[in-house]
Amino acid sequence: MAAKPSERLAELGYSLPEVVRPLAAYLPAKRVGELVYTAGQLPVRDGALLATGKVxxxxxxxxxxxxxxxxxxxxxxxxxxxxxxxxxxxxxKVVGFVASAPGFNGQPGVVNGASELLGEIFGEAGAHARSAVGVSELPLDAPVEVELIVEVR
Structure with missing residues (x-):
């Protein structure tokens, strides 16, 4: 039997952080039927943005x-x-936004960070459709933002 996602996270040396508080008037995630949609998530740990600037x-x-x-x-x-x-x-589905310096076109490689982690945790069930989009600015000058759509029981 395959390991549960929570067990797989622990095996990989990860734990889920506290839910990041919304910056404005929205929910961090919303369930609609058998799908959960997340808001775009920034690279925040312990309440602090880990980096700023353009990739x-x-x-x-x-x-x-x-x-x-x-x-x-x-x-x-x-x-x-x-x-x-x-x-x-x-x-x-995974949607990744990359705050990109002029001429930077490596957005797919950046968003692979999220995609590969999901594959490590969920195996075949982590394979997903994806968009990797270069943008000029993200909230708080974050370099990257990721949102997910997942099917749940």
Whole structure:
């Protein structure tokens, strides 16, 4: 029998953080039927934004990919707060936004940080559709933002 997502997280050395408080008038996650949609999650840990600036200038693509992993963990925490991470049947879609310096076009590699983490946690059920979008600005000058859509029991 495959390990539960919560067990797999622990095996990988991760734990879910506290749900990041919304910056404005929205919910961190919302369930609609068998889907949970998360708000865009920034690379916040213990209430602090871990980096600022544009990827390809102030933030390296490798560092941004690690930040995308943190965003994905924050999104999973938002899902967990509604239904519990072990109720996730599959990851349906990931949308990653990358604050990009002029000429930077490595957004897919950055968002791979989130995608690869989801694959490590959920295996085949972590395979998902995805968008990796370069933008000029993100809230609080964050370098990356990730949102998820997951199917739940």
């Amino acid at each position: 390809g200038a102030a933030v390296s693509p490798g560092d941004a990919a690690e930040l995308a992993r943190i965003c994905a963990l924050n999104a999973l925490a938002a899902v967990d707060s509604i239904v519990g991470i072990d109720q996730i049947v599959q990851v349906v």
